[in-house]
Amino acid sequence: MKKIYELIVCVIIIPFFLTPVLAIDLENGKTLHDENCLRCHNESKYIREDRMIKNFQQLHERIKQCELMAELTWFDEEIDDVAAYLNDQFYYFNLEK
Secondary structure, eight states, X not given: OHHHHHHHHHHHHHHHHHSOXXXXXXXXXXXXXXHHGGGTOOTHHHHOTTOSOOSXXXXXXXXXXXXXXXXXXXXXXXXXXXXXXXIIIIIOOOOOO
């Protein structure tokens, strides 16, 4: 009986540890973007035809670079929020693998 109980617990709990946590806050991303990113450039950079960013990974890396250059000291979650906001509003990259 104990083995069956352990098996049931494992079947229920293990998938939670294997599922990535996506606690994205688009409003926070917009706020961070508007307060910080717009100091250096405007939103036309995201919609131009010859933009350099071709996928979500590049977008995320570019935000990390900008965060470092601007000395913002954002948490990883804040970088994720800004990347998600920009993707939601301008880039529309498919995030499914």
